Amino acid sequence: MELTRSLVESEARDYREQEPLYPVEAEQLETLPAAFESGEYGRRDAVWVIRWYYRRFLGAYPDTKRRDAEERFWHNDFEAVRDAIAAAVDAADAATMIDALTALEAVDVPVASAFCMFIDPDAYVVVGPGVWAALREAGELSQPYPDPPSVSQYETALERCRSLADRFDCDLWTLYRALWRLSA
Numbered sequence: 001m002e003l004t005r006s007l008v009e010s011e012a013r014d015y016r017e018q019e020p021l022y023p024v025e026a027e028q029l030e031t032l033p034a035a036f037e038s039g040e041y042g043r044r045d046a047v048w049v050i051r052w053y054y055r056r057f058l059g060a061y062p063d064t065k066r067r068d069a070e071e072r073f074w075h076n077d078f079e080a081v082r083d084a085i086a087a088a089v090d091a092a093d094a095a096t097m098i099d100a101l102t103a104l105e106a107v108d109v110p111v112a113s114a115f116c117m118f119i120d121p122d123a124y125v126v127v128g129p130g131v132w133a134a135l136r137e138a139g140e141l142s143q144p145y146p147d148p149p150s151v152s153q154y155e156t157a158l159e160r161c162r163s164l165a166d167r168f169d170c171d172l173w174t175l176y177r178a179l180w181r182l183s184a
Contacts, residue, residue, distance in 0.1 A: 001134075001137045001138050001182065002138065003138045003140075003164060003168075003178075004168075005167075005168040005169065005170075007178065007182075008164075008168050008170060008174065008175060008178040009168075009170070009174075009178075010178075011177065011178035011179075011181040011182055012170070012174045012175075012177040012178045012181075014181055015177035015178070015180060015181050016177065019177075019180070019181075021052070021055070021056055022177075024052075025052070025056075028048065028052070028118060029117075029118065029121050029173060032045060032048075032049075032118040032119075033118065033119060033120060033121060036085050036088075036089055036118065036119050037089050037119075039082065039086065043074075043078050043081065046073075046081050046085065047070065047073060047074065049111075049114050049115050049118050050069060050070055050073045050106065050107075050111060050114075051070060052114065053110070053111050053114040053126070053128075054066035054069060054070070056180075068106075069106045069111070070106070071106075072105045072106035073104070073105060073106040073107070075105055076104050076105050076106075080103075080104065081104060084100045084101050084103055084104050084107075085100075085101070085115070085119070087100035088100045088101050088112075088115060088116065088119055089119055094116065094124065094151070094154065094155050094158055095151050095152075095155060097112070097115075097116050097119070097124075098112045098113070098116070098151045098154060099151070101115050101116075108148045109148050109149050109150065109151060109153075109154050110126070110127060110128045110148050110149065110154075112154075113125070113126045113127050113128075113154055113158075114126040117172070117173075117176070121171070121172060121173050122171065122172065123172070124158065124172065125158060125161045125172040125173075125175065125176045126176065127149065127154055127157045127158065127161075129145045129147070129183075130179070130180060130183030130184070131157070131161075131176065131179045131180060131183060132145040132149070132157060133145060133183050134179040134180075134182040134183040135157060135160055135161070135179065137182070138182075140160040140164065141156070141157060141160060161175055161176075161179075
């Protein structure tokens with residue numbers, strides 16, 4: 001598959017029109033970055049990111065694993081959650097963000113990448129099996145999805161996404177939506 005600007009625009013538009021979670025995702029992308037930066041958020045806002053990461057698969061992700069991750073995240077002390085998110089907000093790079101977030105129970109690199117996207121959607125994108133597969137099919141990544149990816153593997157995927165967003169003159173959220181649709 002060859003990624004082109006028109007393909008990215010078309011797939012991102014289809015995502016907006018057809019994906020059932022799009023309205024709430026767009027709303028959270030408008031509100032969570034400022035909330036996380038200011039510290040003006042509650043536990044449910046942080047839990048929303050975990051829920052979104054797993055529930056966006058619309059049943060394709062095993063329910064028991066999803067519920068386990070959500071439950072384990074609830075066991076984190078909320079001050080530890082706030083400290084991890086604050087450290088991620090203040091981080092200078094992806095590795096530092098991921099390291100801060102993965103200190104939390106139930107947060108691995110893919111889930112941390114979701115937090116990164118909702119902390120700074122202009123600079124970060126969530127990477128999971130589908131996005132990875134679409135990048136690989138487009139020749140942007142050479143290895144199959146490492147389950148889960150390491151921090152350095154996430155950084156590689158992130159750099160590929162940033163490069164593609166620059167090439168296609170779009171934001172990372174638009175690119176993510178296109179890659180998600182292409183992975184379906």
